[in-house]
Amino acid sequence: MRAVIPYKKENAKSRLSPVLSQNEREEFVELMLRDVVSSLNSAGITEIDILTTSSEGVPEDLDVNLIVADPGLNTSINSYLQNVDEPTMIIMADLPLVRSSHIKKIVSYPEDIVIVPGKGGGTNILFIRQPKDFTVKYHGCSFISHYEITEDLGKSRRVFDSFLASIDIDEPHDIVELLLYGNGLSKEYAEKRFCAETGKGRVKISPLSKLSGFI
Numbered sequence: 001m002r003a004v005i006p007y008k009k010e011n012a013k014s015r016l017s018p019v020l021s022q023n024e025r026e027e028f029v030e031l032m033l034r035d036v037v038s039s040l041n042s043a044g045i046t047e048i049d050i051l052t053t054s055s056e057g058v059p060e061d062l063d064v065n066l067i068v069a070d071p072g073l074n075t076s077i078n079s080y081l082q083n084v085d086e087p088t089m090i091i092m093a094d095l096p097l098v099r100s101s102h103i104k105k106i107v108s109y110p111e112d113i114v115i116v117p118g119k120g121g122g123t124n125i126l127f128i129r130q131p132k133d134f135t136v137k138y139h140g141c142s143f144i145s146h147y148e149i150t151e152d153l154g155k156s157r158r159v160f161d162s163f164l165a166s167i168d169i170d171e172p173h174d175i176v177e178l179l180l181y182g183n184g185l186s187k188e189y190a191e192k193r194f195c196a197e198t199g200k201g202r203v204k205i206s207p208l209s210k211l212s213g214f215i
C-alpha cells in the first residue's frame with residue numbers, strides 16, 4: 001500500500017491571498033504537507049510519493065519519494081496511476097485535520113474505492129485498490145465525478161463521512177477550523193497570525209496584527 005500527495009508549492013493556495021502573502025502561503029502549504037505526512041506515518045503508511053511540480057520546496061528531511069511532473073493535477077495523477085500496482089491513497093496536501101485514525105479506517109474498508117468528500121464538492125482523499133483501472137477528475141464538483149467514475153467502472157465504493165477529513169484549507173474561513181481543531185505545525189503557524197473571533201454567528205478569523213496587511 002502506498003500514498004501519493006499531489007503538491008504544488010509555487011504560488012500555492014492562491015485563494016488564501018486575501019489573508020496571506022505569497023511567501024506565507026508557500027510556507028504554510030509546506031507545513032500542511034508535513035502534517036499530512038505525519039498522519040500517514042502514524043497510521044503506518046511509510047511508502048509516500050510526493051507528486052510535485054518541482055523538486056524544490058519539498059522539505060529534504062521528509063522520508064518520501066519525489067516524483068516531479070509538469071503542472072496539471074489530473075494529467076499528472078492519471079499518468080502516475082498507470083504505473084502503480086498496489087492499493088493507493090491519493091491524499092491532498094492541504095488536509096491538516098486528517099488524523100491517523102481516519103487513515104487507518106479508510107484503508108480498512110473492503111470496498112474497491114473509498115471517497116472522502118471535501119467541502120464544496122471536492123475530493124480530499126481517494127483510496128483505490130486497483131489504481132490502473134481508475135481515472136481521476138479533480139476540480140469542479142469532483143466528488144460527483146469520482147462517484148460516477150466508480151459507478152461506470154462497476155466498482156464497489158464507500159463514501160467516508162467525516163467532518164475533520166472533509167476540511168481542506170482553501171479559503172480564509174477554513175482557517176477557523178484549523179485554529180479550533182488542528183494539532184500540528186500548520187495550526188501553530190496559523191495561531192501566530194490569526195485568532196478565532198466569536199460573535200453572533202459563526203466564529204471568524206481575525207488577524208493578530210494589523211501590520212500583516214489586512215483586517
Ligand SMILES: Nc1nc2c(ncn2[C@@H]2O[C@H](COP(=O)(O)OP(=O)(O)OP(=O)(O)O)[C@@H](O)[C@H]2O)c(=O)[nH]1
Nearest residue numbers: 006007008012013014015051052071072073092093
Ligand atoms: N502535482 C501537482 N499538484 C497540484 C497541482 N495543482 C494543485 N496541486 C495540489 O493538489 C492539491 C489540491 O489543490 P488546491 O486545493 O487547488 O491547491 P492550490 O492549487 O494550491 O490552491 P489554489 O491556488 O487556491 O487553487 C494540493 O495538494 C496542491 O498542492 C499541480 O498542477 N500538480
Ligand SMILES: C[C@H](OP(=O)(O)O)C(=O)O
Nearest residue numbers: 118122123138139142170
Ligand atoms: C482539487 C480540488 O480541490 P478544491 O478545489 O476542492 O480545493 C478537488 O477536490 O477537486
